[in-house]
Amino acid sequence: xxxxxxxxxxxxxxxxxxxxxxxxxxxxxxxxxxxxxxxxxxxxxxxxxxxxxxxxxxxxxxxxxxxxxxxxxxxxxxxxxxxxxxxxxxxxxxxxxxxxxxxxxxxxxxxxxxxxxxxxxxxxxxxxxxxxxxxxxxxxxxxxxxxxxxxxxxxxxxxxxxxxxxxxxxxxxxxxxxxxxxxxxxxxxxxxxxxxxxxxxxxxxxxxxxxxxxxxxxxxxxxxxxxxxxxxxxxxxxxxxxxxxxxxxxxxxxxxxxxxxxxxxxxxxxxxxxxxxxxxxxxxxxxxxxxxxxxxxxxxxxxxx
Amino acid sequence: xxxxxxxxxxxxxxxxxxxxxxxxxxxxxxxxxxxxxxxxxxxxxxxxxxxxxxxxxxxxxxxxxxxxxxxxxxxxxxxxxxxxxxxxxxxxxxxxxxxxxxxxxxxxxxxxxxxxxxxxxxxxxxxxxxxxxxxxxxxxxxxxxxxxxxxxxxxxxxxxxxxxxxxxxxxxxxxxxxxxxxxxxxxxxxxxxxxxxxxxxxxxxxxxxxxxxxxxxxxxxxxxxxxxxxxxxxxxxxxxxxxxxxxxxxxxxxxxxxxxxxxxxxxxxxxxxxxxxxxxxxxxxxxxxxxxxxxxxxxxx
Numbered sequence: 009x010x011x012x013x014x015x016x017x018x019x020x021x022x023x024x025x026x027x028x029x030x031x032x033x034x035x036x037x038x039x040x041x042x043x044x045x046x047x048x049x050x051x052x053x054x055x056x057x058x059x060x061x062x063x064x065x066x067x068x069x070x071x072x073x074x075x076x077x078x079x080x081x082x083x084x085x086x087x088x089x090x091x092x093x094x095x096x097x098x099x100x101x102x103x104x105x106x107x108x109x110x111x112x113x114x115x116x117x118x119x120x121x122x123x124x125x126x127x128x129x130x131x132x133x134x135x136x137x138x139x140x141x142x143x144x145x146x147x148x149x150x151x152x153x154x155x156x157x158x159x160x161x162x163x164x165x166x167x168x169x170x171x172x173x174x175x176x177x178x179x180x181x182x183x184x185x186x187x188x189x190x191x192x193x194x195x196x197x198x199x200x201x202x203x204x205x206x207x208x209x210x211x212x213x214x215x216x217x218x219x220x221x222x223x224x225x226x227x228x229x230x231x232x233x234x235x236x237x238x239x240x241x242x243x244x245x246x247x248x249x250x251x252x253x254x255x256x257x258x259x260x261x262x263x264x265x266x267x268x269x270x271x272x273x274x275x276x277x278x279x280x281x282x283x284x285x286x287x288x289x290x291x292x293x294x295x296x297x298x299x300x301x302x303x304x305x306x307x308x309x310x311x312x313x
Numbered sequence: 314x315x316x317x318x319x320x321x322x323x324x325x326x327x328x329x330x331x332x333x334x335x336x337x338x339x340x341x342x343x344x345x346x347x348x349x350x351x352x353x354x355x356x357x358x359x360x361x362x363x364x365x366x367x368x369x370x371x372x373x374x375x376x377x378x379x380x381x382x383x384x385x386x387x388x389x390x391x392x393x394x395x396x397x398x399x400x401x402x403x404x405x406x407x408x409x410x411x412x413x414x415x416x417x418x419x420x421x422x423x424x425x426x427x428x429x430x431x432x433x434x435x436x437x438x439x440x441x442x443x444x445x446x447x448x449x450x451x452x453x454x455x456x457x458x459x460x461x462x463x464x465x466x467x468x469x470x471x472x473x474x475x476x477x478x479x480x481x482x483x484x485x486x487x488x489x490x491x492x493x494x495x496x497x498x499x500x501x502x503x504x505x506x507x508x509x510x511x512x513x514x515x516x517x518x519x520x521x522x523x524x525x526x527x528x529x530x531x532x533x534x535x536x537x538x539x540x541x542x543x544x545x546x547x548x549x550x551x552x553x554x555x556x557x558x559x560x561x562x563x564x565x566x567x568x569x570x571x572x573x574x575x576x577x578x579x580x581x582x583x584x585x586x587x588x589x590x591x592x593x594x595x596x597x598x599x600x601x602x603x604x605x606x607x608x609x610x611x612x613x614x
Contacts, residue, residue: 014452143356147374166581169573249464256557272470284467291463
């Protein structure tokens, strides 16, 4: 409760600011519509109106302000417009309908999950190799870190197009971009985790004459769990971004990214915002799920708080 | 035989794999042979303790990957519209440096760098403001953490609509992308100075600003630089992806999306090389600044 109040206040302030910003952002369009509808507006010439700032136009045409909250294609849709659109496209539409946000969300989510599974599995495998092989550590690790500084997303359109031309279509190309993005956070986090037992603990296992495999299963792997889950959270958020960006080129038919692109082509701002919030909800759900898994796993291992 | 197997198990397995590769297809065998020779050389190199090895081993590894790539493309006659060879990409890079430079200036210098400076500056200032009120800090930190995990690139179409096709909209996307990671890290860093240290400052009769500049900001710097490093990789991504939603006829994202359409993949790879170089150098510059500012931190010693 003590933490909830400040958070709710901040969210309320943000929504309030949003409402305040809607009027000056949309006033140009609203005044144009009002003028076409026969309302008296100042100044009368459209060219003059275009020159004016949002606030100045608002002060002169207070009558048009309510219109700014109900435009079909606003510059900035009001929060309730986005909420209504979200409700319409999730609850009111059938799930199989192409206009349903759940349908598009599922396409993106399935690519995200497949890519995340591939990426994190490969990442963990590589991390184990790096920890146990000196040449791999010295050879691969600098590249793994350097590759994080490279804008992988820039390659996304090319991967999609190339895989399409080889005949791989559908989920897999997008999943590969997701996998690529979730791969490196997992590698780096897992290597850190597997190295987290200190020399004293490793020495203790040596006095027990434990083999390398035993040290791995009984000490290194349990010690790495906290690091693993932290990087999995980063990885799954990155996976979602990868899947969305993977849908941008090639004019993919479905998915949240396709909704964004279609919305921006046809000026359907409310659709863009609702797709954006849909993506935010999916991201929050994914990160929350990993967080829940972390708590359950750590508690069963006796490391929970 | 058994003794030999015990001593070099990896080599024998490798030799077996090469033999099998040659049996299936001589090209596969040759590729496997290159890989194993390079791998042996690297393992042997890693055994030396000299300081130069730290740079040599990754260099050999990178060169091996490039060699394997070139060999695969040449031996199997992979068409250029699927995967161009590194030499083709290098040739294209050398032939079109003026285009690449124009794209680099448009996307990186104008879009990414200006957005990075504005976004990080604004986040830093905001962090110092909200740090003064615990209520704001408690409320904004979870919200900021939440927003930092969202797919913010999705705001690109909206910002392109608001700020037009030129670099301003790209800078705006970058501002939005870098703001929250830097904000969250800075706020965390400002909470880093311990009560004991703050009490010491109070015994010196230091005011708020003196405490801020002499104790809390320096103590926050490792965290701030963590945020700045994350932001440096996000900045380039944001600027490039924003160009997919509309751009003037210059820019790295524009070049990538149009070249993909023309199946001129050597151009795409040349552009990716530029992006990789720019991203690495940018990250390296921030990391260097970090070394210089936080020389006292254990991780830098």
